[in-house]
Amino acid sequence: MTTSKDAAGDTAGVAAGGGAGGGPGGAAVLDVADLHVEFDTHGGIVKAVRGASFSVRQGKTLAIVGESGCGKSVSVQSIMGLIPMPPGRITRGVARLDGIDIIKQKIINGEEVRGNRVGMIFQDPMSALNPTMRVGDQIAETLQVHRGLSKRHAFARAVEVLATTHIPEADARAKQYPFAFSGGMLQRAMIAMAIACEPDVLIADEPTTALDVTIQAQILDLLEELQRKNGMAIVLITHDLGVVARMADDVAVMYAGEIVESGSVDDVFYRSAHPYTMGLKAAMPSYATSKAIGLRPIEGTPPDLFDPPAGCGYFARCPHAMRLCDPHSPHRFEVGPEHHARCWLHHPSAPRGAAELYRGEPV
């Protein structure tokens, strides 16, 4: 998977390589390693992504979970070339699609990567669609550009694709403008646009955050159905652990620009290996949460990424922090097969209590 000429950064071996869940059961389609992204602002340089590594397997779903400002959207937008440069820039890292770094190479075998081999959907479909173009024309445009179809053929194909997203009366709907669509229908139209070229990877950036739960369930069902049909890999960006539990095969937990834990969905939920993951879980009500147990908020706020801490980004909020965590950034420890965490508590010489903390629940 890792080729020597793309050896990722000086911390390779511990920090880079691999990525989340490139494990058994499928080859990694998209493999991002040691990604660093910065932005120039009036206030200085924001180090938004600080060495993120993750990968998604064919036909599987990787969820990148984290709170606002943790860098999850910037990570995928930067590899898709969707952040304005300047002020943004990728200072280090690779994103390999079938082995080819798509940060450097935007066209593979004469096919453009963006919008063709990798599709993307966004949180707010109203602002992602052109309000002055008929929905069908917008979908057809991607087919004309990437597949060279004629206008008429592309439109006919657009209607077919709209129908696969279960938009009723797709042929009539294709001739309407976005304002005539409800939020859920717009999200379906955007999915249709993203999958029109049958991409290998679909990146879904908070696709259901703006929707009601019933519509969210419909859209998540649709994504799963399309994945079964096309075998595409999905990178799902969300802050909702419920959506992660519902959709993900693999999970990467992101905090302050770093992936702090990665592994299979069961490993990350039932054998959480980073205090931030545990904090997120305890802060959200689940079936089991009663008033007697109570929610445990994570106190404090994420660190300032204008001046990121030298050590662990979670140090200031971590209930298990040690003196070592303040000045020294934790290595990426393998805590199980294809299960990694950046936390000093996994160091062999960490205090005895640490093992206790991470025992997880019996399976």
Added chain:
Amino acid sequence: MSALVEARGVTKHFPLGRGRTVHAVDDVSLTIAAQEIVGLVGESGSGKSTFGKTLVGLHDKTAGDVYLEGEKLPTRYTAADYRRYARRMQMIFQDPYSSLNPRMTVGEIIGEGPRLHGGGSGATAREEVGRWLERVGLDRGHAARYPHELSGGQRQRVGIARALVLEPTFVVCDEPISALDVSVQAQIVRLLGEIKADLGLTLLFIAHDLSMVRYVSDRMAVMYLGSLVEVGRSDDVYFRPLHPYTKILVASNPEPDPRSERQRATIPIAGEIPSPVNIRAGCRFATRCPEVMAVCRTVTPELRAMTDGADERRVACHLYEPASEMRRV
């Protein structure tokens, strides 16, 4: 159970002209006991925010009455009414960005209530503001800041201090945590819980996050297209939903537990919430209901009590009416 707040047949329509009307809230009756937290859930467009605003007088009532501690509140509020009731009823808003005046400092925002109502000196008002800033987890120094200098969570704390500084008895929280990050949501929920216990507050907690509403509230009311479809103790409604719409809402709500998500039988729901303009007769959920019967399309079901007493459960569905029980056999 003595009712602190009682809504009787509260209705709010917005005329669109040419005889068309948005039926935002239709004939909603709900009682909230003293020091109780009632959660109000429903999809966007279900009328839950409009109901909350109507309760505290931010909307005039088209019909129906609201009683606060047995006292009938005005149908249409005058400026004097707002001043009179602001001490007893307050509202916390969803968006901590648009609900704070960007040209006022935090101290002015929180101090406006005491200034208008307290009549005390400037020094006591400043002291009051400082005390509340600390109480909601901010510093006294934040009084000189403007809202744009604060994070979303900090702004929501200011919104809470602004609403609670007059120590009201009843507070409508309209999606107070929806705009916040997961870790901050829990901070705000805990803060509300602490202050509620201290002041003996009574809350209507409006939200679309079912898990959070179940956790926060004693009772839960489910709203669909302007009507209540189910009311009961939160755990009863969440774990043993009766109304087909509540069943679908609960089934659609993803739990942060991969194993139970894999086993979950999802109930697919067709379509989306219909337009609340010129609603037809019959059950409002009939167009999407998987268990719809002929009667549902013609007769509007009443919100009937299934059980009484402390665990009172009310459902508006023909499936649970005695006659239809017999018909189903």
